[in-house]
Amino acid sequence: MTALHNTEPLLRAENLTMRFGGITAVKQVGFAVGPGEIVGLIGPNGAGKTTCFNMLTGFYTPTEGRVFFNGTDITSHKPHAIARLGLIRSFQKTNVMKRLTVFENVLTGHYMESRQSLLATFFPGEKVRRAECEARASAAAIVETMGLSRRMNAPAHLLSCGELRLLEVAVALAAKPTLLMLDEPAAGLNSHEAMQFGETLKTLVGKAVRSLLIVEHNMELVMGVCDRIVVLNFGQMLAEGEPRAILDNPKVAEAYLGKAAA
Amino acid sequence: MDLFLQFLTNGLVVGVFYALSALGLTLIFGLMRVVNFAHGEFYMMGGVVGWFVTTYLGLDFFSGLVLVALAIGGFGWLVDRVLIERVRGQGEEPGILLTIGLSIFLVNITLLAIGPAPLKVARAITEGPIFLGPVTITKMRLLAMVIGIALIVGAYAVIHRTRLGSAMRATFQDPMAASLAGIRTKQVYAATFALGCTLSALSGMLLASIYSAQASVGGLVSLKSFVVVILGGMGSFPGAIAGGLLLGVAEALWGGYVATGMVDIIGFLLVILILVLRPQGLFSIRAERA
Amino acid sequence: MTLERNILLALGVLAAMLPFAITDQYILHLAIMAIFYAILANSLNLVVGYVGEFSLGHTAFLGTGAYTAALLSVNAGWPMWAAVPAAGVVAALFGLAIGAITLRLQGPYFVIVTLSFAEVLRIVANNWIAVTNGPMGLAGVGQGGIANKSAFLAIVLGLAALTFYLSYRFVYSNAGRAAVAVRENRYVAQSIGVNPFGTAMQAFVLGAFMAGLAGGFYAFYISFVGPEVFRFAFMATIIIMVLMGGKGTLLGPVVGAVIVTLLEEYLRELQELRLSLFGLIVMAIVLFLPNGLMGFIARRREQRGDVPSLSPAIEERTV
Amino acid sequence: MSTITMDAPDTALGMVEPVLRVRDLHVSYGSTAALHGISLDVHAGETVALIGANGAGKSTTLRAISGLLKTRSGSIAWNGTSIANRPPEEIVAAGIAHCPEERHVWPGMTVEENIALGAYLCRSKDEVRTRMGMAFHRFPRLRERARQLAGTLSGGEQQMLAIARALMSEPRLLMLDEPSLGLSPRMAEEVFEVVRAINAHGVTVLLVEQNIHNALAVASRAYVVKTGRIAAARPTADLRGDPELLKAYLGG
Amino acid sequence: QDSIKIGLVEPLTGSVAYNGKSVIEGARLAVEQINAKGGVLGKPVELVIEDGQCAPANSVNAVEKLVQKDKVAVLVGAFCSSATAAIMPVAQKYKIPLVTGVSSSAALTEQNNSWFFRAAETDALMAKAFAKILANDLKLKSVAYVGVNDDWGRGGVEEFSRDLSALGVKTALTEYFDHGTTDYFTLLTKLRAAKPDGIFIAAETQDGSILVKQLQEMGVQSKVFGVGSWATADFINLTGDAAEGIYAAVPYVSSVDTPRNQEFVKAYEAKYKIKPGKYGAAGYNALNITAQAIAQAGSTDAEAIRTALGKTDYKAPNGEYRFTAKGQAYGFDAVLVRIEGGTPKVVATSPVEAPQ
Numbered sequence A: 001m002t003a004l005h006n007t008e009p010l011l012r013a014e015n016l017t018m019r020f021g022g023i024t025a026v027k028q029v030g031f032a033v034g035p036g037e038i039v040g041l042i043g044p045n046g047a048g049k050t051t052c053f054n055m056l057t058g059f060y061t062p063t064e065g066r067v068f069f070n071g072t073d074i075t076s077h078k079p080h081a082i083a084r085l086g087l088i089r090s091f092q093k094t095n096v097m098k099r100l101t102v103f104e105n106v107l108t109g110h111y112m113e114s115r116q117s118l119l120a121t122f123f124p125g126e127k128v129r130r131a132e133c134e135a136r137a138s139a140a141a142i143v144e145t146m147g148l149s150r151r152m153n154a155p156a157h158l159l160s161c162g163e164l165r166l167l168e169v170a171v172a173l174a175a176k177p178t179l180l181m182l183d184e185p186a187a188g189l190n191s192h193e194a195m196q197f198g199e200t201l202k203t204l205v206g207k208a209v210r211s212l213l214i215v216e217h218n219m220e221l222v223m224g225v226c227d228r229i230v231v232l233n234f235g236q237m238l239a240e241g242e243p244r245a246i247l248d249n250p251k252v253a254e255a256y257l258g259k260a261a262a
Numbered sequence B: 001m002d003l004f005l006q007f008l009t010n011g012l013v014v015g016v017f018y019a020l021s022a023l024g025l026t027l028i029f030g031l032m033r034v035v036n037f038a039h040g041e042f043y044m045m046g047g048v049v050g051w052f053v054t055t056y057l058g059l060d061f062f063s064g065l066v067l068v069a070l071a072i073g074g075f076g077w078l079v080d081r082v083l084i085e086r087v088r089g090q091g092e093e094p095g096i097l098l099t100i101g102l103s104i105f106l107v108n109i110t111l112l113a114i115g116p117a118p119l120k121v122a123r124a125i126t127e128g129p130i131f132l133g134p135v136t137i138t139k140m141r142l143l144a145m146v147i148g149i150a151l152i153v154g155a156y157a158v159i160h161r162t163r164l165g166s167a168m169r170a171t172f173q174d175p176m177a178a179s180l181a182g183i184r185t186k187q188v189y190a191a192t193f194a195l196g197c198t199l200s201a202l203s204g205m206l207l208a209s210i211y212s213a214q215a216s217v218g219g220l221v222s223l224k225s226f227v228v229v230i231l232g233g234m235g236s237f238p239g240a241i242a243g244g245l246l247l248g249v250a251e252a253l254w255g256g257y258v259a260t261g262m263v264d265i266i267g268f269l270l271v272i273l274i275l276v277l278r279p280q281g282l283f284s285i286r287a288e289r290a
Numbered sequence C: 001m002t003l004e005r006n007i008l009l010a011l012g013v014l015a016a017m018l019p020f021a022i023t024d025q026y027i028l029h030l031a032i033m034a035i036f037y038a039i040l041a042n043s044l045n046l047v048v049g050y051v052g053e054f055s056l057g058h059t060a061f062l063g064t065g066a067y068t069a070a071l072l073s074v075n076a077g078w079p080m081w082a083a084v085p086a087a088g089v090v091a092a093l094f095g096l097a098i099g100a101i102t103l104r105l106q107g108p109y110f111v112i113v114t115l116s117f118a119e120v121l122r123i124v125a126n127n128w129i130a131v132t133n134g135p136m137g138l139a140g141v142g143q144g145g146i147a148n149k150s151a152f153l154a155i156v157l158g159l160a161a162l163t164f165y166l167s168y169r170f171v172y173s174n175a176g177r178a179a180v181a182v183r184e185n186r187y188v189a190q191s192i193g194v195n196p197f198g199t200a201m202q203a204f205v206l207g208a209f210m211a212g213l214a215g216g217f218y219a220f221y222i223s224f225v226g227p228e229v230f231r232f233a234f235m236a237t238i239i240i241m242v243l244m245g246g247k248g249t250l251l252g253p254v255v256g257a258v259i260v261t262l263l264e265e266y267l268r269e270l271q272e273l274r275l276s277l278f279g280l281i282v283m284a285i286v287l288f289l290p291n292g293l294m295g296f297i298a299r300r301r302e303q304r305g306d307v308p309s310l311s312p313a314i315e316e317r318t319v
Numbered sequence D: 001m002s003t004i005t006m007d008a009p010d011t012a013l014g015m016v017e018p019v020l021r022v023r024d025l026h027v028s029y030g031s032t033a034a035l036h037g038i039s040l041d042v043h044a045g046e047t048v049a050l051i052g053a054n055g056a057g058k059s060t061t062l063r064a065i066s067g068l069l070k071t072r073s074g075s076i077a078w079n080g081t082s083i084a085n086r087p088p089e090e091i092v093a094a095g096i097a098h099c100p101e102e103r104h105v106w107p108g109m110t111v112e113e114n115i116a117l118g119a120y121l122c123r124s125k126d127e128v129r130t131r132m133g134m135a136f137h138r139f140p141r142l143r144e145r146a147r148q149l150a151g152t153l154s155g156g157e158q159q160m161l162a163i164a165r166a167l168m169s170e171p172r173l174l175m176l177d178e179p180s181l182g183l184s185p186r187m188a189e190e191v192f193e194v195v196r197a198i199n200a201h202g203v204t205v206l207l208v209e210q211n212i213h214n215a216l217a218v219a220s221r222a223y224v225v226k227t228g229r230i231a232a233a234r235p236t237a238d239l240r241g242d243p244e245l246l247k248a249y250l251g252g
Numbered sequence E: 001q002d003s004i005k006i007g008l009v010e011p012l013t014g015s016v017a018y019n020g021k022s023v024i025e026g027a028r029l030a031v032e033q034i035n036a037k038g039g040v041l042g043k044p045v046e047l048v049i050e051d052g053q054c055a056p057a058n059s060v061n062a063v064e065k066l067v068q069k070d071k072v073a074v075l076v077g078a079f080c081s082s083a084t085a086a087i088m089p090v091a092q093k094y095k096i097p098l099v100t101g102v103s104s105s106a107a108l109t110e111q112n113n114s115w116f117f118r119a120a121e122t123d124a125l126m127a128k129a130f131a132k133i134l135a136n137d138l139k140l141k142s143v144a145y146v147g148v149n150d151d152w153g154r155g156g157v158e159e160f161s162r163d164l165s166a167l168g169v170k171t172a173l174t175e176y177f178d179h180g181t182t183d184y185f186t187l188l189t190k191l192r193a194a195k196p197d198g199i200f201i202a203a204e205t206q207d208g209s210i211l212v213k214q215l216q217e218m219g220v221q222s223k224v225f226g227v228g229s230w231a232t233a234d235f236i237n238l239t240g241d242a243a244e245g246i247y248a249a250v251p252y253v254s255s256v257d258t259p260r261n262q263e264f265v266k267a268y269e270a271k272y273k274i275k276p277g278k279y280g281a282a283g284y285n286a287l288n289i290t291a292q293a294i295a296q297a298g299s300t301d302a303e304a305i306r307t308a309l310g311k312t313d314y315k316a317p318n319g320e321y322r323f324t325a326k327g328q329a330y331g332f333d334a335v336l337v338r339i340e341g342g343t344p345k346v347v348a349t350s351p352v353e354a355p356q
């Protein structure tokens, strides 16, 4: 059993299919993310990457297929139930709590760590107080890591587009993910910032998070951080492999990279 | 069977009236997303001003109707520019509070001006029953139905077939993008609000000539109109018609076969039931994804 | 956080001295009503301000509480100390049942479906004559019990202390933060493990419980309960209090309740003009203090601290 | 419609009156200032890029030009006429299109309706139809999804839609705020092809772009924005050749 | 203190404000006349009017204010029976006499509240007074009962149907409708199918006028009689020719041909440009009864006023008012009218007797 546990991937998707009315957005997609891995999910616009994310994290119920996380079948679980297992995601369309400050956003991210009984809510004891202190300290540290300390107490609606992307990642980190899934986290960062961000990501894996699944169109970033890459096209698997191999794959170049790769 | 037919007819007539009185709200609440608690008061003002212009200015019903449409439309325009404009884009709550205040003000200022008595609005045509087989209906009701259906179809056409209609929908869905497309959003808001008020007032006068006008009728009209709009699905005209007819017929059948004593419960039970089954109402679609 | 707590504590201490300080029965009555409304507004605020969904059916809980207390008192002779907590519990159960249906909906749909529940209950109360005595209502609640205004003031203060303690704890707990997360952005909330339905339900039931307590108190204090406790007019008053004071703060509803109670009372002098003026004042408050009085104060503090706010022109709608 | 002031012969850029002239622009959100005196010129037929770190004020500059934000002080002149603090509707009508950050498509309308409304100010139905044909030609993906509600499109599809919509007004100055955001590398390239093509047809382009390679490839000049000020104005050729310089500008 | 204050709690806003206003008109007229004659105990009478909105809580608030702040000697109100029921314990607690000229629920006088006096008919008393006349003169074999769905409407329907049934009149149908209903076609469809000889309706002006109009639109031919403020100018104006021939049982009608009534009608018309109706008279009477009791008591002492109220003998435009031990008025005349040519013609008069 223990031996098997080691080889068992953290996340495994089998045969995922998603149809919206007449449109099949994702068709029979299967891939896995192993412990300690950084996997990239790429593909042309509308290929079905975000839809995959939504199926993996319970925001959509797959028309067909199954999802396993840490050995449990999480297909069609509720999003929050999946999050509680340690599978945390960010969104492609910027989603933050706009009226809260950066710090409050990140503090709220610690929800799962600070969960408590109803009794403790109304009659908090020493334990609750200590947990609260720890959460605050951790929140401050995460804001720091993401390079947002300058904006610590600014309400989120004051941030620029790029800063918001960083804040989203910070909130996701606060939830202490086992597997972190990021949907275009570097969109809105300039080339230079994106590379810095990539470095940060690499330092996270193994420490703050076990594995990383990342959707991103910034090829420099993807090639720089990913151990393995999965390519979707028109909802179907197009290729899978090491970054170098993907770069050299003519089908990927044709469908996705365009002339730049040539 | 004859009874059933008569109930059904009653229900359909009242259903059209419900749809008609909810029409203004479909624009203002359904499309513009202003939770307008003063809707019933615009309806009420339609009746009261209608009474005033037919009784004191001696206008006939139809000229009165036109004058009422203009007057309340203009008033609605002002309300939007002076009041609603200031709380736009701040979420639902300020609008709710504002229109509750407006509704309290309008009812009571009307009470002050004309008193609480029910008022009689001149009728468009002479009254008299028409017998269609076993079913009785009156000429005035038929006329009101025809006008009502015409207004509903007209409003639908404006929203879905005209440039102004597209501009309205764009403005309510994303005002920033709309202004970048060259749409004069402030004007569009005001025009929509005015149009909604006009429709409310028209139905108010039309129905006041069948029933009667009174300063305090607004509350019930607001409540039922909200029910109709929600039943049909926010912002959907076919939905408003379906919601109105559904409500009318359900009430008629319940009143007919169970008891008239608590017919008002039907609308609310329907809302609860339908929203449990279809959380976006009958005719509305969601365009939102994670 | 601590500022709000300290102000609340100070207010509580001040209020606790009221029964000794005031002998004028009329002022005592106003004080009791204001505190009663503060409890009610606070309970609605838990839903409106912290779950972020606008409930128009809060009178459902006020009403079930009031009817529970009245029935227990009139039919079974329960004393106030037993009937009022029972009212809270029954209202909380109703909260659970109604919440199970309504909290699946959002936005305008939630607004209208909660209103529908209150109306259904009103119509039932009006027609189920065998139990509720229909439109005639239940008279003589708590007869032979407490009749002294100072005693009622002490009781309502006790209830206020309890309910504000509970709200304070809830709002500043992890659960309260989760509720705010749901209010601010459902997607984010879910993705960090918050169950939007469960969290909203907690706040909803807590609010229902507190409204039920208020209803139970109301039944004993007025000694009469009729179907109009479910009416929208009641609801409108509570909404005005919450929004005027400023939703999403604990202090706001208290301020709103006191102001509206006094306003309604002192506008009496104006006779017929009273409600027209009241409507105008409500509108003026929205226009000039769009976030309520507390929001206004917060903004003033913010401006001094130079934290600006979003200009509405390009504020984004969180879809 | 605004008047065309000049069609001066191709002389050195500095000699000709710019079509867009921004001087000492100050803009704030509420009480915090975001721009502290931006000055820039865009000449007819040029493609100019605004680059800079996160939160530097690039988007704010575009918003002020298109009328979404009121200016505190400073001037914005379009073909010699001041357009500062005019409402966005008028500015669009004068020939300036702004494709905003974050797409802002109308979620409850179909792709087709979104595109058609981009030409709201064009009253000729035939003309709108030709322009729509053009849009679908540029973005075939959108033709496939013509009847889909825009809110359900993928991120990149929405981005294409936003660009297509901005082009529908056939502006004389096109302002694009991060057009490649969320686009696949291939799609981004295609979009820049479109930008080049439009530019070749005489449309002036003002571009905010995070993908520096693309930005520098398509633009002839670039302004570097740093905390609400213009830190440098360079021909893109200079910047392309000097990665260190670039790094210094973009580091934030 | 230079005036004697009487507190009046009536609905000035809300759905029954229309009727509440009439009560106030009557009361104002009474006060004007009293003060013109030098007031009471040598001081002018002052009315303090509060809006109770016919809601229990608001009425209680109003009473608290009237008693504590204005220190009124007597309370008059609060129109709807439910609101009156809510303020009765307050009046008792503060030991202030409470007179109502309107609230008609029989239960009110059964609460052993010795501070409460009802200067109005109850539904039971009206039914007893007219059931026989209706059954015999209109030759009714079956009657359909329709009432507004509140305590008053339900009370009226119950009392009339009980008394008429006792006389052998069959009940064809009983239906209630909610206040503010505008469309009665469904109800009337059922009613038409039940084919009654007569239709009893308990409804106020707004509901009643629409209902009667729609009766005509539906082509229902049965005889209509009802209780409520029907014999008023407003009602007849709103109802138009559909009002022709209907009967109404009311405690007061302006066309009663007694000198005292004619004098009242003249004064009322002079002041308000409209003939008094049931509620105008109720306000007028309640105020006169109160003022008279204060004069009798010789002081504003509450106990003394209560005793004096118990001994009331007031000559009203519509007969004489006395109170039973429980505080129920009797001795005044109720009338049955028929609307002919746009005016209510008195068909029968019957003194309201003290209930056993």
Ligand SMILES: Nc1ncnc2c1ncn2[C@@H]1O[C@H](COP(=O)(O)OP(=O)(O)OP(=O)(O)O)[C@@H](O)[C@H]1O
Pocket: A020, A023, A024, A025, A043, A044, A045, A046, A047, A048, A049, A050, A051, A052, A092, B289, D145, D148, D152, D153, D154, D155, D156, D157, D182, D184
């Ligand atoms: N609710 C829906 N209804 C209809 N079609 C949908 C819906 N959701 C997604 N789609 C379609 O499914 C396809 C896949 O969308 P998805 O968002 O997964 O793409 P993506 O790979 O994330 O693309 P991008 O890189 O542009 O973000 C798109 O063509 C989109 O239009």
Ligand SMILES: Nc1ncnc2c1ncn2[C@@H]1O[C@H](COP(=O)(O)OP(=O)(O)OP(=O)(O)O)[C@@H](O)[C@H]1O
Pocket: A157, A158, A159, A160, A161, A162, A163, A188, C309, C310, C311, C314, D029, D034, D052, D053, D054, D055, D056, D057, D058, D059, D060, D061
């Ligand atoms: N809606 C807003 N309300 C208040 N402040 C804002 C708002 N939008 C931006 N700001 C502030 O204005 C400054 C400039 O923002 P702007 O969006 O123009 O930056 P940007 O250069 O476009 O950055 P990015 O590359 O991240 O999009 C930032 O400091 C930001 O915090």
Ligand SMILES: CC(C)C[C@H](N)C(=O)O
Pocket: E016, E019, E079, E080, E081, E082, E102, E103, E104, E105, E150, E151, E152, E153, E204
């Ligand atoms: C308006 C009516 C319902 C008032 C009624 N007479 C009552 O006692 O309540």
Ligand SMILES: [Mg+2]
Pocket: A049, A050, A051, A092, D154, D155, D156
């Ligand atoms: Mg995507």
Ligand SMILES: [Mg+2]
Pocket: A160, A161, D058, D059, D060, D101
């Ligand atoms: Mg930007």
